[in-house]
Amino acid sequence: MNARVVTTGDAGVDAAVAARVDALDWARIGRELDANGRAVAAGLLARDACEALAAQYDDDGLFRKRVVMARHGYGRGEYRYFRYPLPDTVQALRAAFYPHLAPVANRWNEAMKLDVAYPPRHEDFLAHCRAAGQSLPTPLLLRYGQGDYNCLHQDLYGEHVFPLQIAVLLSRPGDDFEGGEFVLTEQRPRMQSRVDVVPLRQGDAVVFAVHRRPVAGARGMHRVNMRHGVSRLRSGRRHVLGVIFHDAA
Numbered sequence: 001m002n003a004r005v006v007t008t009g010d011a012g013v014d015a016a017v018a019a020r021v022d023a024l025d026w027a028r029i030g031r032e033l034d035a036n037g038r039a040v041a042a043g044l045l046a047r048d049a050c051e052a053l054a055a056q057y058d059d060d061g062l063f064r065k066r067v068v069m070a071r072h073g074y075g076r077g078e079y080r081y082f083r084y085p086l087p088d089t090v091q092a093l094r095a096a097f098y099p100h101l102a103p104v105a106n107r108w109n110e111a112m113k114l115d116v117a118y119p120p121r122h123e124d125f126l127a128h129c130r131a132a133g134q135s136l137p138t139p140l141l142l143r144y145g146q147g148d149y150n151c152l153h154q155d156l157y158g159e160h161v162f163p164l165q166i167a168v169l170l171s172r173p174g175d176d177f178e179g180g181e182f183v184l185t186e187q188r189p190r191m192q193s194r195v196d197v198v199p200l201r202q203g204d205a206v207v208f209a210v211h212r213r214p215v216a217g218a219r220g221m222h223r224v225n226m227r228h229g230v231s232r233l234r235s236g237r238r239h240v241l242g243v244i245f246h247d248a249a
């Protein structure tokens with residue numbers, strides 16, 4: 001955990017989340033990310049933690065910006081970007097996931113012949129973002145109601161991009177909402193796009209590619225372009241926590 005970012009101070013929350021993230025099967029997650037551009041960490045957050053996070057949506061003081069998706073053609077539903085300092089759980093997740101994902105990101109960039117290397121600590125990567133004018137926090141909470149959806153997109157906020165991000169489903173599919181599936185699409189060179197529906201339960205985290213990832217083909221490595229979104233909710237209400245590792249300009 002870094003000392004630079006001031007949090008609201010529950011060291012127990014930070015330590016428990018960090019321990020849980022460190023205990024994930026990172027070899028499996030790395031293999032699945034390489035193979036499919038996404039991997040699921042099941043049961044990352046307990047039900048009470050999910051409900052506490054979802055309830056934060058109405059706490060105006062926690063956020064720097066609210067986006068009503070329909071106003072921008074992004075979909076239907078809304079989301080809010082947290083302000084710094086991030087709530088403990090969000091800060092702990094961001095700081096704990098990054099060091100496990102940086103080696104995957106570096107491997108991908110090497111495979112794609114992209115001349116960018118990510119430092120081992122998130123705080124050092126954020127310093128690069130800030131030096132390029134990207135200093136606004138990007139972690140967000142999303143809220144969807146009946147009929148809402150999130151169009152396919154990529155969360156790019158400037159020159160500096162960390163190629164993986166996570167989303168944690170905070171609501172219970174089948175109980176709190178119906179529909180609202182997390183989907184990824186993969187656009188391959190000179191081919192039609194492929195869709196991947198990622199089934200999630202409450203508390204599951206999906207780690208996924210933000211924009212480009214390397215895929216081994218018959219004639220060597222090529223880049224595919226990824227997008228993610230959410231299919232229409234048929235009923236109920238769905239909350240998600242999104243953790244993006246680069247900051248925004």
Ligand SMILES: O=C(O)CCC(=O)C(=O)O
Pocket residue numbers: 142150155166167182228229230240241242243
């Ligand atoms: O609601 C979702 O599952 C998708 C959230 C999303 O687009 C994000 O976290 O960047």
Ligand SMILES: [Fe+2]
Pocket residue numbers: 153154155228242
């Ligand atoms: Fe997104």
